[in-house]
Amino acid sequence: MECAAKGLAAEPCAGGVADRRCGGCGAVAYCSRVHQIIHWRVHKEECERFAEQMRHINALSQFPFTFLEPPALNHEFPSARCLFLQSIKLHQKGLWKSECICGRDVAPLKGLSVEAEWNLQSSLCPCAEPKNPVSSALASWEAYYQWRSLPLHSPVAVLLHWPLTLYHCVQLSRTQTPRYDGQDTLCIHYLGPEKELLQLAAFGELRALFPSVQIHIELVGPEVPKSRDGEVVNISRYACCSDKSCCCKSSIGSKDLSCTAVTLKLWKGFYHERCSDILKVLSTITPIF
Ligand SMILES: [Zn+2]
Numbered sequence: 001m002e003c004a005a006k007g008l009a010a011e012p013c014a015g016g017v018a019d020r021r022c023g024g025c026g027a028v029a030y031c032s033r034v035h036q037i038i039h040w041r042v043h044k045e046e047c048e049r050f051a052e053q054m055r056h057i058n059a060l061s062q063f064p065f066t067f068l069e070p071p072a073l074n075h076e077f078p079s080a081r082c083l084f085l086q087s088i089k090l091h092q093k094g095l096w097k098s099e100c101i102c103g104r105d106v107a108p109l110k111g112l113s114v115e116a117e118w119n120l121q122s123s124l125c126p127c128a129e130p131k132n133p134v135s136s137a138l139a140s141w142e143a144y145y146q147w148r149s150l151p152l153h154s155p156v157a158v159l160l161h162w163p164l165t166l167y168h169c170v171q172l173s174r175t176q177t178p179r180y181d182g183q184d185t186l187c188i189h190y191l192g193p194e195k196e197l198l199q200l201a202a203f204g205e206l207r208a209l210f211p212s213v214q215i216h217i218e219l220v221g222p223e224v225p226k227s228r229d230g231e232v233v234n235i236s237r238y239a240c241c242s243d244k245s246c247c248c249k250s251s252i253g254s255k256d257l258s259c260t261a262v263t264l265k266l267w268k269g270f271y272h273e274r275c276s277d278i279l280k281v282l283s284t285i286t287p288i289f
């Protein structure tokens, strides 16, 4: 971990790892006792909130919508991930470009956009509104695929674990804090985005998962390109399929803000550096994460 007081104190950080964790929350660490004391002035405002978030950390290991990373996603070419993508003819295509190591150069983060497509037939990807609204809480990929009428061999789960994991977080927080029920704006603080910054179109699926809810996501992390800091990205449709005549094509270009359901805002930096800026803007909305 990086010292939470890095750059804030007149004295530079002591060498080595910052392993003095805050005893209150355990979420931040310091290089020295001096830096911890200096930082308390800022941290005392957030320590309790971080502690509340850290109490849920065990739930993270039981998330149904995640995958283990392939053991060696190394720089040796071709990686297991490349071979997998090649086998389903999606290597270096559309939304999948950044899914393997070779995509990093092809689609630099500076160019992140929400225009990418699934490159799959409409029967294999969720490119349009669901046939039925989501009824009970989805708790497995099987339930999700069934609801979206997708065959289980569709590879979309590889990219949809981003929105589905958010969905699951919200389900958990709803049972713990019922005060979010019935609220029609959902504000999520999303920490440390990396390659999902190049797969933002996949977050469009949140529109189907949370019908008639305005979703606002603060993406905060050091990987956010400096040139995109502060930018707001609206997602008003689902990522498209490859069928030329599919109904998902007709909604292209409808960038009408009134029908936007998912808004992403990009923040460059670490959460402990930016959260006061974020909360300043949003003082009227309660963050859930
Ligand atoms: Zn320090």
Ligand SMILES: [Zn+2]
Binding pocket: 022, 023, 024, 025, 026, 027, 028, 043, 046, 047, 048, 050
């Ligand atoms: Zn603390």
Ligand SMILES: [Zn+2]
Binding pocket: 079, 081, 082, 091, 092, 100, 101, 102, 103
């Ligand atoms: Zn590759």
Ligand SMILES: [Zn+2]
Binding pocket: 187, 188, 216, 217, 218, 282, 285
């Ligand atoms: Zn927000």
Ligand SMILES: [Zn+2]
Binding pocket: 122, 127, 128, 240, 241, 242, 243, 246, 247, 248, 249
């Ligand atoms: Zn389609």
